[in-house]
Amino acid sequence: ENQSSLKPIVGNVSVVAHRGASAYAPEHTLEAYRQAIQMKADYVEFDLQMTKDGRLVVLHDETLNRTTNAQQVYPDRSPWAVKDFTLEEIRRLDAGSWFNEAYPEAADKHYAGLLVPTLEEAIEFVKQAQKGKVGLYIETKAPDVYPGMEEKLIAALSRYDLIDNGDVILQSFSEESLRKLKTLAPELPRVQLYSAAMLKDKDVYAEFKRISEYATGVGPTKSVLVPKLIDAAHRNGLIVHPYTVNTQDEMVSLLSLGVDGMFTNNSDLMAELLKKP
Ligand code: G3P
Ligand code: CA
Numbered sequence: 373e374n375q376s377s378l379k380p381i382v383g384n385v386s387v388v389a390h391r392g393a394s395a396y397a398p399e400h401t402l403e404a405y406r407q408a409i410q411m412k413a414d415y416v417e418f419d420l421q422m423t424k425d426g427r428l429v430v431l432h433d434e435t436l437n438r439t440t441n442a443q444q445v446y447p448d449r450s451p452w453a454v455k456d457f458t459l460e461e462i463r464r465l466d467a468g469s470w471f472n473e474a475y476p477e478a479a480d481k482h483y484a485g486l487l488v489p490t491l492e493e494a495i496e497f498v499k500q501a502q503k504g505k506v507g508l509y510i511e512t513k514a515p516d517v518y519p520g521m522e523e524k525l526i527a528a529l530s531r532y533d534l535i536d537n538g539d540v541i542l543q544s545f546s547e548e549s550l551r552k553l554k555t556l557a558p559e560l561p562r563v564q565l566y567s568a569a570m571l572k573d574k575d576v577y578a579e580f581k582r583i584s585e586y587a588t589g590v591g592p593t594k595s596v597l598v599p600k601l602i603d604a605a606h607r608n609g610l611i612v613h614p615y616t617v618n619t620q621d622e623m624v625s626l627l628s629l630g631v632d633g634m635f636t637n638n639s640d641l642m643a644e645l646l647k648k649p
Pocket of ligand 2: 417
């Protein structure tokens with residue numbers, strides 16, 4: 373009942389696999405991306421960091437210790453900042469075992485020893501899958517810590533011929549980074565991410581009108597999603613992709629508000645709701 377009444381509203385809603393299928397596999401590993409693609413995600417989300425030797429890698433945190441065994445392998449290198457390690461050093465780390473320890477109910481022995489992917493590897497992996505139908509949704513994380521990351525990202529996308537084929541969306545909490553990306557590759561869609569604090573006491577219509585100068589969409593935390601916000605975004609020509617939505621109850625209520633997609637750790641639950649073929 374509920375689902376069929378949603379149909380007209382959910383025509384082109386995007387399932388964005390937040391850090392891959394991160395409810396089921398260690399976030400930002402190729403295995404998490406593989407599972408997300410199998411679950412029919414439309415986009416795989418990448419968070420980017422940059423190594424000491426200037427290589428872009430896919431990892432959420434600015435430090436290595438939550439999602440790798442860096443602390444064990446390099447005990448004297450606190451605080452294990454990505455920017456202080458070379459790619460070669462990072463590739464010696466295990467990016468899967470932490471997940472087995474943190475989530476024993478989802479653990480799998482094959483997760484042990486998974487690597488932190490480079491941006492290039494991640495792009496190649498996702499683009500090979502499903503005849504290239506799955507898109508990339510790429511966040512510049514901490515761009516103030518990594519000067520030049522936008523240039524490197526656009527150069528990589530250009531090498532893979534991904535600038536103007538509609539398969540990539542860029543995102544950032546940083547306005548400066550999005551403005552740089554607009555200058556470097558105006559063709560690519562850009563989503564301004566918002567925490568609740570960033571919108572506190574703001575007139576959302578005025579804010580979205582202002583950012584529509586450099587952004588083509590907004591990615592607010594789900595806690596601020598109210599009809600007025602979605603209306604303000606749509607009236608300014610911006611798509612709305614809230615994060616991070618992991619239950620079908622929440623998905624249904626956000627779909628009924630008219631969002632254009634969602635970041636989710638559970639792509640399977642959203643694909644099921646949308647009856648993705
Ligand atoms: O990029 C959307 C959402 O992922 C933002 O939060 O901290 O998970 O990158 P975070
Ligand atoms: Ca993100």
